[in-house]
Amino acid sequence: MERQSNRLAVLLTPALILAIVIVSAYGYFAYSSLFAKGPMGSGFAGTITFENYTRVLASASNRSVLFTTLYASVVMSVLTIAIAVPMAMVIVRAKRQWVANLIMLAIAVTFLSGGVTRAYSWLILLGNKGLFNLALTELGMIERPLKLLYNWLGVGIAIVHYLLPFAVFTLVGAVRNLNPSVEEAARSLGASRSVTFWRVTMPMLLPGLMVTLTLIFSIALASFLFPMLLGGGKVRMIANQIYDRMFVDYDIPYAAATSVVFLVSAFVAIWLMTLLSKQVKRLNER
Amino acid sequence: MRRDLEAKFGPVVILLATFATIFLLLPVIFVVLHSFSPTRYFQWPPTEFTLKWHQDFYTSTMFMEAARNSLVMALIVTPLSLVIGVPASYALVRGTFPGKALIQQVILSPLIIPGVVTGVSLLSLYSAGGLRIGMFGLCLGMLIFALPFAVRAISANLIGIDPRVEEAARSLGAGPLRTFFVVVVPQLKSGVLAASVFIFVEAVDNFSIAVFLSNDQTRVLPVAAYQYIKDFDDPTVAAMATALIVLSVVLVMLLEKLIGFQKSLRL
Numbered sequence: 001m002e003r004q005s006n007r008l009a010v011l012l013t014p015a016l017i018l019a020i021v022i023v024s025a026y027g028y029f030a031y032s033s034l035f036a037k038g039p040m041g042s043g044f045a046g047t048i049t050f051e052n053y054t055r056v057l058a059s060a061s062n063r064s065v066l067f068t069t070l071y072a073s074v075v076m077s078v079l080t081i082a083i084a085v086p087m088a089m090v091i092v093r094a095k096r097q098w099v100a101n102l103i104m105l106a107i108a109v110t111f112l113s114g115g116v117t118r119a120y121s122w123l124i125l126l127g128n129k130g131l132f133n134l135a136l137t138e139l140g141m142i143e144r145p146l147k148l149l150y151n152w153l154g155v156g157i158a159i160v161h162y163l164l165p166f167a168v169f170t171l172v173g174a175v176r177n178l179n180p181s182v183e184e185a186a187r188s189l190g191a192s193r194s195v196t197f198w199r200v201t202m203p204m205l206l207p208g209l210m211v212t213l214t215l216i217f218s219i220a221l222a223s224f225l226f227p228m229l230l231g232g233g234k235v236r237m238i239a240n241q242i243y244d245r246m247f248v249d250y251d252i253p254y255a256a257a258t259s260v261v262f263l264v265s266a267f268v269a270i271w272l273m274t275l276l277s278k279q280v281k282r283l284n285e286r
Numbered sequence: 287m288r289r290d291l292e293a294k295f296g297p298v299v300i301l302l303a304t305f306a307t308i309f310l311l312l313p314v315i316f317v318v319l320h321s322f323s324p325t326r327y328f329q330w331p332p333t334e335f336t337l338k339w340h341q342d343f344y345t346s347t348m349f350m351e352a353a354r355n356s357l358v359m360a361l362i363v364t365p366l367s368l369v370i371g372v373p374a375s376y377a378l379v380r381g382t383f384p385g386k387a388l389i390q391q392v393i394l395s396p397l398i399i400p401g402v403v404t405g406v407s408l409l410s411l412y413s414a415g416g417l418r419i420g421m422f423g424l425c426l427g428m429l430i431f432a433l434p435f436a437v438r439a440i441s442a443n444l445i446g447i448d449p450r451v452e453e454a455a456r457s458l459g460a461g462p463l464r465t466f467f468v469v470v471v472p473q474l475k476s477g478v479l480a481a482s483v484f485i486f487v488e489a490v491d492n493f494s495i496a497v498f499l500s501n502d503q504t505r506v507l508p509v510a511a512y513q514y515i516k517d518f519d520d521p522t523v524a525a526m527a528t529a530l531i532v533l534s535v536v537l538v539m540l541l542e543k544l545i546g547f548q549k550s551l552r553l
Contacts, residue, residue: 008383009382106310109535243406
């Protein structure tokens with residue numbers, strides 16, 4: 001017994017050292033939120049104060065960025081799931097294996113090609129002279145180019161695109177666990193395809209959808225690069241706010257307080273989602 | 287009619303999935319095409335074909351230094367995160383000890399906490415501890431960021447392995463070290479391969495932590511690309527993107543060849 005625990009300690013030690021570094025980093029950063037901004041070059045100084053928190057919560061712009069981040073993340077996650085469900089169904093159920101493989105390959109290559117690559121691509125695609133505006137003008141559908149960049153539309157498209165591979169990967173497992181004979185029974189009893197989908201498939205899939213929603217919601221909340229590059233300063237999410245406190249205002253304690261408020265609200269939101277998905281699962285099992 | 291009933295989904299699903307796949311691939315294919323475009327804006331039909339941006343990318347000192355930094359960092363972080371992650375996962379999956387759940391949570395915490403917060407926190411810890419921003423700090427930060435991916439993939443792999451094989455090896459007289467390397471490690475092949483590819487790509491692609499932990503000397507590719515897009519905005523970044531996409535296609539094919547792609551996704 002003694003020897004076993006020694007062995008475990010040896011196996012875990014390197015990982016524990018890294019864990020201690022990250023806990024100290026998070027802890028020290030959170031601790032700094034309780035002080036005033038120090039003189040140039042130093043992090044923070046003075047005595048313990050909650051002033052940074054009152055500053056974060058009292059500012060209307062902070063509150064609106066926080067609310068928008070949470071709200072937009074929910075909307076983008078739901079949209080992503082709507083796009084991901086048909087893909088996951090085709091991947092799992094396609095009769096021809098190459099169709100499934102092709103979609104999987106598309107997802108994998110997109111996923112591994114990275115965030116900066118995709119942000120840059122959307123920047124060109126959605127611009128005033130980009131593919132979309134050119135195509136729509138050519139087709140005579142619009143006269144002046146649509147504003148697709150530097151607003152929520154462009155940032156939203158890029159973030160949904162970023163979330164899509166995560167959503168499909170997670171949903172594939174959920175769709176694979178569905179029992180297709182239940183749907184076949186509904187169909188053979190005369191239910192149409194859409195009735196079967198909404199009344200039979202969706203309720204069975206709902207727990208899986210909730211798990212996926214929670215996962216991609218937490219990824220969406222952390223968006224940083226897309227609003228920074230495609231938002232042109234007009235679309236701000238909370239991560240951008242934290243970055244600016246740090247590198248524009250050089251105010252570490254204020255950045256820290258903003259982060260703490262952000263994390264607390266993110267955890268509450270994710271906790272509520274988990275609660276909801278547990279409820280859904282329970283209802284489903286009944 | 288009969289055939290229609292047997293089909294597992296209808297034409298609407300096929301249509302939607304097709305659109306979704308086009309949406310997914312559009313920016314990836316487009317950026318590759320754009321890297322050969324003679325103009326900095328999108329043009330249709332393409333008039334000419336140029337290698338200028340690729341040439342610019344491969345001869346740019348800033349991009350080549352950034353590529354070297356990214357490569358060095360990823361080549362340090364990927365094996366190290368596995369060397370640390372494999373034993374840790376083994377202890378976490380097979381062992382029972384007090385505080386196990388807490389330790390697991392802490393190791394995995396950078397997965398849940400947004401990268402910006404992790405980046406700023408590490409930066410302020412470094413400056414409090416007098417550690418100047420450099421290759422060491424960058425690699426340490428990326429290692430902390432990469433470890434959860436390794437632990438998650440290896441743990442999933444370990445859970446799927448029957449512990450009785452290890453017990454059999456032990457009762458036949460193999461020592462714990464020998465059992466670990468001869469019995470456990472070979473069975474972790476697929477987990478280790480999938481995790482390596484994933485960690486390598488994530489380390490090269492990471493922006494939100496790297497932007498805080500790199501400076502002009504240790505600038506990595508995503509940060510260089512971001513600065514370039516802000517200042518110049520020409521398709522040189524598309525050439526960089528093409529290089530990264532080619533790399534990811536090669537890695538996906540490698541995974542497919544070695545362990546089967548679908549299998550590696552389940553980890």
